[in-house]
Amino acid sequence: MTARIELIDAAPHQTLTLEFPGDGVTLQGRVRVPGDKSISHRALMLGAIAQGETRIQGLLLGEDPRSTAACFQAMGVTLSPLEDEWVTVQGVGLGNLQEPTDVLDAGNSGTTLRLMLGLLASHPDRYFAVTGDSSLRSRPMDRVIKPLAQMGAEIWGRQNNRLAPLAVRGQALKPIYYQSPVASAQVKSCILLAGLMTDGATTVTEPSRSRDHSERMLRAFGADLVVDADACRVTVQGPTTLTGQTIVVPGDISSAAFWLVAGAITPGSDLVIEHVGINPTRTGILDALQAMEADIALENPRTVTGEPVADLRVRHSRLKATVLSGDLIPRMIDEIPILAVAALFAEGTTTITDAAELRVKECDRIAVMTSQLTQLGARVDEHPDGLTIYGGTRLMGATVDSYNDHRIAMSMAIAALRAQGTVTVQRAEAAAVSYPSFRQTLAQLCGLL
Ligand code: S3P
Numbered sequence: 001m002t003a004r005i006e007l008i009d010a011a012p013h014q015t016l017t018l019e020f021p022g023d024g025v026t027l028q029g030r031v032r033v034p035g036d037k038s039i040s041h042r043a044l045m046l047g048a049i050a051q052g053e054t055r056i057q058g059l060l061l062g063e064d065p066r067s068t069a070a071c072f073q074a075m076g077v078t079l080s081p082l083e084d085e086w087v088t089v090q091g092v093g094l095g096n097l098q099e100p101t102d103v104l105d106a107g108n109s110g111t112t113l114r115l116m117l118g119l120l121a122s123h124p125d126r127y128f129a130v131t132g133d134s135s136l137r138s139r140p141m142d143r144v145i146k147p148l149a150q151m152g153a154e155i156w157g158r159q160n161n162r163l164a165p166l167a168v169r170g171q172a173l174k175p176i177y178y179q180s181p182v183a184s185a186q187v188k189s190c191i192l193l194a195g196l197m198t199d200g201a202t203t204v205t206e207p208s209r210s211r212d213h214s215e216r217m218l219r220a221f222g223a224d225l226v227v228d229a230d231a232c233r234v235t236v237q238g239p240t241t242l243t244g245q246t247i248v249v250p251g252d253i254s255s256a257a258f259w260l261v262a263g264a265i266t267p268g269s270d271l272v273i274e275h276v277g278i279n280p281t282r283t284g285i286l287d288a289l290q291a292m293e294a295d296i297a298l299e300n301p302r303t304v305t306g307e308p309v310a311d312l313r314v315r316h317s318r319l320k321a322t323v324l325s326g327d328l329i330p331r332m333i334d335e336i337p338i339l340a341v342a343a344l345f346a347e348g349t350t351t352i353t354d355a356a357e358l359r360v361k362e363c364d365r366i367a368v369m370t371s372q373l374t375q376l377g378a379r380v381d382e383h384p385d386g387l388t389i390y391g392g393t394r395l396m397g398a399t400v401d402s403y404n405d406h407r408i409a410m411s412m413a414i415a416a417l418r419a420q421g422t423v424t425v426q427r428a429e430a431a432a433v434s435y436p437s438f439r440q441t442l443a444q445l446c447g448l449l
Pocket of ligand 1: 037038039041111183184185186187189210211333334357
């Protein structure tokens with residue numbers, strides 16, 4: 001079996017070809033993945049509104065955190081170069097973000113836009129205009145605008161206040177008790193950030209637990225926060241003062257997931273991914289792969305600035321199909337595209353339900369995974385809230401597209417490792433949103449460097 005992967009970038013136009021002759025590819029070695037995207041955004045944002053200096057090591061240098069950095073720089077926050085080993089943020093103090101002279105651009109990043117809105121809405125008498133790329137401008141913003149409006153925020157957007165670009169006139173907000181209909185860390189964090197400047201107790205509940213990086217980091221910065229994990233409820237008492245901290249960002253389990261699946265599905269593979277964040281609100285991918293009988297071991301578990309971390313060892317094994325639904329879904333929401341790839345090589349039929357949120361990510365990931373995996377010869381059925389994936393079908397060479405979605409681009413490259421013939425991934429540069437060095441690490445683990 002000869003596999004060939006062509007990664008085609010649209011702009012600037014270039015192609016990287018990886019060729020694996022002989023009996024197919026095996027992944028070996030030890031790697032580190034870039035810093036956690038969610039933690040990187042939060043470290044920059046809390047650092048920006050804290051008093052004093054925040055120092056960050058291991059910041060993700062992807063396009064998304066760069067968008068966050070640029071937005072806060074435009075509001076008067078001083079940052080050292082993001083390439084420095086330790087990035088320093090000179091916090092302006094809560095309520096002191098300056099009115100920017102131009103539109104704030106969140107690029108492709110939902111986290112930047114939704115979390116930042118909570119801060120902007122609570123800066124009285126300041127005016128902000130915010131936008132993003134075409135993907136972000138089509139993603140629902142009403143999920144944060146509605147609760148913020150209940151707090152008294154003034155936000156206007158296209159299509160009846162649903163879509164960006166948005167205009168914000170900051171206000172002194174009122175506290176609310178908000179029962180979020182979706183398990184979304186972006187919604188929860190937006191409201192908590194708005195609550196920091198709001199007099200009284202602001203509470204958010206969610207139907208099941210989403211990632212809790214905001215809660216952990218807000219506490220570390222000195223916010224008065226009460227978390228009832230069993231009730232999926234968080235309360236912040238405002239107004240508060242945050243103090244700059246030192247943060248070491250662990251590797252992103254969402255990026256590690258590509259290597260976990262690559263190692264699990266390619267015969268002979270044995271690799272270690274070092275220093276990966278294993279916060280229990282993010283480890284659904286480990287639970288799902290272990291339920292599929294993947295051979296994954298957690299080595300050297302430790303805690304790094306308030307977040308659990310471990311080295312993950314994965315070896316090839318025969319996978320079994322599984323059922324993914326319910327509370328597991330928010331704990332692995334970003335990993336479902338790559339898990340769908342794993343399911344193609346499992347014995348039996350895997351079903352994924354309760355995952356309608358995938359339709360409002362960087363692209364409609366249910367529709368796009370169905371169409372692109374089908375292109376490769378897979379059997380996948382699309383449902384309103386998930387997928388049925390039939391394991392055991394041989395993948396063939398074909399041209400697929402990332403739809404400008406980083407996780408689709410990388411999922412397709414990993415599927416290509418087990419395809420017969422040439423798989424061409426169009427718009428592969430999308431990976432740089434969360435994993436700029438993805439292709440180098442792919443080549444390294446495959447022994448091509
Ligand atoms: C994120 C939360 C998730 C996730 C996104 C990052 C965050 O989105 O999909 O990639 O950093 O808070 P939702 O909160 O919309 O589920």
